[in-house]
Amino acid sequence: MSPKDMAINGDSAVAFAWKQIDPDVCAAYPITPQTIIVERFSDYVADGEVHTEFVCVESEHSALTVCTASQSAGARTFTATASQGLAYMWEMLPITSAMRTPLIMAVANRAVSGPININNDHGDVMAARDCGWISLFSENVQEAYDMSIIAPRIAEHWDVQLPCLVNLDGFILTHAIERISPLETHTVKEFVGEYKARYPLLDHRNPVSHGLMDGPDFYYQHKYQLVEAMAKAAQVAEEVFKEFAEISGREYHSVERYLCDDAEYIAIVLGSSFGTAKAAVDKLRAEGVKAGCAMPRVYRPFPEKMLAELMKGKKGVAVMDKHLSIGAYGPLYPEMIAAALDLEVIPGMYNYIYGLGGVDVTVDHIKSIFEDMVEGRSEKVNFLGVKL
Amino acid sequence: MVEYKDMLIGGRTDKPGSAEGFKTGDWRSFVPVVDMDKCIDCLTCWVYCPDDSIIIKDDKMAGIKLSHCKGCGICASVCPKKAIAMVED
Missing domain, CATH: 3.40.50.970 (Thiamin diphosphate (ThDP)-binding fold, Pyr/PP domains)
Structure with a gap:
């Protein structure tokens, strides 16, 4: 300090x-x-x-x-x-x-x-x-x-x-x-x-x-x-x-990555929830799940090549959106899919809508996203935290 | 057509008067026709024309330039001698 x-x-x-x-x-x-x-x-x-x-x-x-x-x-x-x-x-x-x-x-x-x-x-x-x-x-x-x-x-x-x-x-x-x-x-x-x-x-x-x-x-x-x-x-x-x-002394990148290199499942997230996602990834790693997360720090221009490289070889990608185009998807999801089209094998891609209107999203919530992906429970579009 | 690489950025121009090249005369459905015998060269039409369509030569009214005339009829309505008639184009 x-x-x-x-x-x-x-x-x-x-x-x-x-x-x-x-x-x-x-x-x-x-x-x-x-x-x-x-x-x-x-x-x-x-x-x-x-x-x-x-x-x-x-x-x-x-x-x-x-x-x-x-x-x-x-x-x-x-x-x-x-x-x-x-x-x-x-x-x-x-x-x-x-x-x-x-x-x-x-x-x-x-x-x-x-x-x-x-x-x-x-x-x-x-x-x-x-x-x-x-x-x-x-x-x-x-x-x-x-x-x-x-x-x-x-x-x-x-x-x-x-x-x-x-x-x-x-x-x-x-x-x-x-x-x-x-x-x-x-x-x-x-x-x-x-x-x-x-x-x-x-x-x-x-x-x-x-x-x-x-x-x-x-x-x-x-x-x-x-x-x-x-x-x-x-x-x-x-x-x-x-x-x-x-x-x-502080390094920034257009796409910030956390433990993505050997990860099988990754979450893509924007803003403060990236910190929550890192904590979730740490817990999952301790449990033996090969988890990682990333944030497109530069959202426009959209760093699609770096994101494609990031998704290469992954089993599942959870795209987390704090917004929803009602009747379609979160805004980041279709863009991530467009980026993934550059890959020979497209990973499983799941949209998680979360935190709308300030709904709190905790480490356990983000952990549950990875558990969904690992267990094959993820839908195409998922509404995290909505009481059904 | 100008190529995008040759255009200034931001929709700017450093060449004044570029609107001259944007012809709007074909929007017209009525055309002003001047009876020069009635015209007294008061130039009221020139003052009121919202575009650049009244031709002036040696301080006198010399006709109407139709390339930018939209046929609005203001010249006809302000003419004190009723020297301009609006005729279907």
Whole structure:
């Protein structure tokens, strides 16, 4: 433990990372469980600890509109939201990516109404997954802090220029106090660097128009540019993770693996439940079950080749989704199957819907998933924890 | 057609006036027809035209450019001399 270590909740850790980055603009609207992020950050602004222009807006829709505009103008911009707030931003989400404005948004993942629920699941961010944003997941408070510092480096890369979501599970991480090792502020500033905008609106020597209308021919081609930018983001993420390891000693990967190499059964999981899954895997290993688990830290761009490699030779893969496309599957499941199509032998693939609206998912629950797979009890789609 | 690699990213353009190349005249169902004998060159039609369809030469009304005229009829309705008639196209 370093003397600089902090006991801090996830929201405050994200705000602290952004204090160290010191962005040019922040426009945000409070919503549980994200509120603490912008509250703490507005404290920093009020106390003169950052030079950020804080724009108080009347809604999330306006927040993202202001952020997109300020980033277009050439200002490094940060915002945060959750649940209904992200839903209210939805109209702007694909516009932000289409305009290639690499702003960063923390999402305190929370269930989307209705019924009204303020607890954690991934319903909010999964509804945003098709909008052309890079999406990073964190397992714990340290990772939420680290991803906040990593995100601008990926998003602002000259050949990427895409906005980025930094996900942290609502309450489980946002309100839980954990010990983290923050970096020195000058180290963060050097790592993130000065923001160099590409075609900024305020560059009067090189005038450009932003946000234009496209006919069918241009629209499709602009969308294809996003496809290429996302592919580039996949490479850049790996490079930035390596650089970050050099300054922090903490190694991250597009796909995080735990005891997967010799595993016969694996679980794929996003967010804080990855920690629970690791504990379940440890218990199962002690009982002689060859279990492993993995988390696609970079959810967009989807690391399908790495995930295919991970699933190679496995007997069973449990794809755990904290969201459900009602009438179909969880969102991760069909994508994992698409990734598995690259394999000669496709493992047994089972979808486990879990934790909707904050239903607690324990080590024993995740252990039961593996026991289902081993015993051949897994259905194609399983609803973990629903009382039938 | 421009290739995606040659286009600026983000749907941006550094070439002003690109909307000129997007012809909207074929949306029209009525076309304005000018009776030049009645026209007094007050240029009210030029002020009110929501597009760029009134041709001006030497400060005088010189006809209508149809490439972007959508046939909205505003020019006809504001003309103080009723010099513009809307005729089915």
